Amino acid sequence: MKAVVLGATGGIGRAISRRMAARGDRLFLLGRDPYDLAASAKDLEAHGAIPPVGSTTCDLLQPETFAPALDRAAAELGGFDTVIVTAAQFATQDRLETEPDTLCRLLLANFTHTIGLCEEVRRRLLARGGGTLCVVSSVAGERARKPVVLYGAAKAGLLYYLEGLDHRFRSAGLRTVSVKLGFVRTAMTAGLRVPPFAGEPDAVAARILRAIDRGRPVVYAPPIWRWIAVVLRSLPRAVLRRLEF
Numbered sequence: 455m456k457a458v459v460l461g462a463t464g465g466i467g468r469a470i471s472r473r474m475a476a477r478g479d480r481l482f483l484l485g486r487d488p489y490d491l492a493a494s495a496k497d498l499e500a501h502g503a504i505p506p507v508g509s510t511t512c513d514l515l516q517p518e519t520f521a522p523a524l525d526r527a528a529a530e531l532g533g534f535d536t537v538i539v540t541a542a543q544f545a546t547q548d549r550l551e552t553e554p555d556t557l558c559r560l561l562l563a564n565f566t567h568t569i570g571l572c573e574e575v576r577r578r579l580l581a582r583g584g585g586t587l588c589v590v591s592s593v594a595g596e597r598a599r600k601p602v603v604l605y606g607a608a609k610a611g612l613l614y615y616l617e618g619l620d621h622r623f624r625s626a627g628l629r630t631v632s633v634k635l636g637f638v639r640t641a642m643t644a645g646l647r648v649p650p651f652a653g654e655p656d657a658v659a660a661r662i663l664r665a666i667d668r669g670r671p672v673v674y675a676p677p678i679w680r681w682i683a684v685v686l687r688s689l690p691r692a693v694l695r696r697l698e699f
Contacts, residue, residue: 455479455586456531458524460512460571461540463490466590466638468497469659470538475503482527482534484512485541512571514541514563520574528578535585536666537575539568542590550604557604564608569615576619576628584627588666589616593634593679597686600698620671629669633662636679651678 457474461467462483471481475498483498485491491509499505508530512523527534543563550557572587579585594602595609613632620630638653653676665673674680686694 467540483509
């Protein structure tokens, strides 16, 4: 693959990138901090990536960075066939309810601007005959729940968009992989109550990469969340009102 990764400086994005580097995929990194990007590029080269691993800044809160970043990636890779988006923002429901600025940033980063970035990617991949767009969303978007009303609303909208993208463009060669992520131990979830079925970044990365290779439109990671989602979708609204899960 010739892959562009947004979010490779930590967590699941770094774990996916390391696995791709080890098997010889060409990589180009996008992120907010040029120093973190440079360090991540060196890390991937140490894990077997074909050097040099290029990078440039791209910020989900600054949509004007999207097109230049993708153009730079295409120039350095000689075109790309895969884009993986793992970057996102998270905040607790209590904080989002009391901090309007934080809520606005989260909705822009996780919904509006992620879709804007995906549209930039879609146009480029379709112009070259197709490719793969993998976006990490969340099982929080499966069903409205009290602890994640606002975060979940953004993820639900993103999942709706990704499913529609798959319906509309798979026949034209665009393979959309929607990752419905459960709880994973990363910096983003530090300080939160850890459920007994929490995942680890490397195992989740392996599952996501298999889905990318096979072009699966939907993947749950960790896999147990597939069955949790089935239960959540089946519960009556009156029951969900009483749950704190």
